[in-house]
Amino acid sequence: MKVAVRTTGHVMGCKQALLAGLLCLLSGIVCAQPQAPASLAEQRAKAVTEVVLGILSYARWPVEPDRLRLCVIGPTEYTDDLLKGTTQATGRPVTVRRLLASNPTIAGECDAAYIGKLTVEERNHLFAALTGRPVLSISESDDQCTVGSLFCLRVSDEQVSFEVNLDSVARSGVRIHPSVLQLSRRKPAAT
Template sequence: MPAITEPVTRRALAFIDTAPENEGRGELSEQHKPPYYQGSFTRTAVPLLRYCQGGQYLIMLLLVSPRPLARLALLLVAFGLLLPRALAETAAESRAMAVRELVLDILSYTRWPTEPAVLRLCVAAPTEYAGALFTIDRQANGRTVQVNRYEASDPAISDNCDVLYLGVLDEPTRLALFARLQGHPVLSISEYNHDCSTSSVFCLQASPQSERVRFNVNLDALALSGVRVHPAVLKLAHADKGVP
């Protein structure tokens, strides 16, 4: 949890750590009454709204009560607030791993005019599911894979990349990038090109509501790419369109 800086929140948490049990009876002694204390500590609730942008934690309610109850209340509040975020992070990680495995599968069915001894996988433009790609170090056949990130406008992409994984691109940048790729055998894979009608050979469809990652193939882009892809992958993409 990020450092607590608000004086009232700090005093409240210090109170929880130092307040006596008092056996659940009566009022707190004067030395243990915080400035916002309003009566019987078994019934008083003090709302403490605190939003920490760094850690995205929100402490919604702190019950002024003996130590075990207060800690239980904080635990329940934290659990209720953090569980949805934890589940969302887990789903995002699962989608990223699914993208990683799909990309590896696609690469295993792709052939270049001259097979590179080291396959250079480049990531360009803002991406959402590319995080796990940077954990790839080799293919199933043992070939080493190097993963690097480039700016989409970097002219080195055409000479330094065998595979190009793309995120969000504006139209002028996309057109300029693929113009530079002409004549270079580069397999392109795009995150954000759902209709798969422009430029990229493979277009991923990763839904936020599902961990499943689908893909489409742009046959025109494949013909211009200079690489070959096994027909089984193309058939799989066609069959996947009918799967809900």
């Protein structure tokens, strides 16, 4: 009888140990799952970062910089992720910093400019300073992509797309791979 009790206790102990092990295993799997962005704003910021880095990777400057200098100019909505700085897929580091639109060093200290919401006067001043300089400009605001910026982002809940201002690209001195120009013509997926 003592053996039967011991066996029953041993079986119960094995079941508990097995259950505890299974719970530990499942909790490890749950913890290992990538954390989803907490908000739609974070998702958009990550998507904008991917698009901006993609555009930059298909651009060629007259003198290729070892470290790409991206300047964020004006108030922006989607640069939280971008401002952390990053490295391109090619391994080239990207240094990101904020500057005021009136900063006179933009044309000489920026290889690319991510432009947020600016007044008409600030935009005109900025693009006058960038004229004739090899600076790739990407506009976040909802302009028509007709004046100044090489690329204009279109951010929605479903995706981030962009338009290209071919006239600005031609005058910028920055060469853009034709694949990027083709991507800008692609229509958003129907949902």
